[in-house]
Amino acid sequence: MVKALNCPNCAATFNPQDSMCEYCGSYIITSETKQTNYSLNEFKPTYKKIFFHEIEMQENELPVRSGLANLYYSATRSDGGQLLLTNKRLIFCAHALNINPNLYWEMKISEIDRTEMGLNLLISQRINIYDKKNNKTVFVVYGGKSWIAEVERAAGFIRG
Template sequence: MVKALNCPNCAAVFNPSDKSCGYCGSFIITNDSKQFTYNLNEFKPTYKKIFFHEIEMGVNELPIRSGMANIYYSATKSDGGRLLLTNQRLIFCAHALNINPNLYWEIGLENVERAELGLNLLISQRIKIFDTKGNETTFVVYGGKTWLEELKRALY
């Protein structure tokens, strides 16, 4: 676990276990667990802003679920990172250990046509996201069924 980080809003040093910046009050998503579903009641109206990595959440945007994931291209190619589902979009940020550490992918929920469960790999599962333009993006995640349930709830 990271011992200290800088707030993406004000650059003050904060302890990730505190969940929010003591200086400006921003909530910073730093959870490093395999999968985590957020209790929306924990997001106080006093939080000035909410960040995932250095990405600022939009107005009235709240995190629903985050976790480790791979964006899957083929049997020999994927990029690892973290996936975040909010009430407005699905976001993937690659971690620094990838060949392509600056990889960023997102889709607004209004552009998701459907999501379905893919191949089950014992511990992990694939979830497939189909957009309104006919594109398919696959992620390998832990708890694919829970991801799918949360995604469907957010979509409807």
């Protein structure tokens, strides 16, 4: 059974299976699927605002891909949550059940220097995201090659 949530824009109750608040017209991404790609045609100009959980998308920012992910620190430590790629940012929000449920991480697409595949763990894969200062952030995701391709496409990288 899916419980009702509150719209981050107007606080009205909405069913997360609907993805749109019937009161204010905001689009709310709450998907807990392994991975989802979004079509830009899906986001109509009539939507008042677009939210990823409670994070409001910026002006002209559109979701590209979302899915379950772990922010990986070491073999004994990671935080589970959702990863969202937009045309402007890569965003990670931890699940409420984590030790640190308020964990939020983001990187602007313009700050991404490079990406690479990490260790393959049967079903899931590590992806490494490097910023312009060579800081590495590691995520464990489903479909790592697809994530890398989408991040590189959003960043305008061309693989040689």
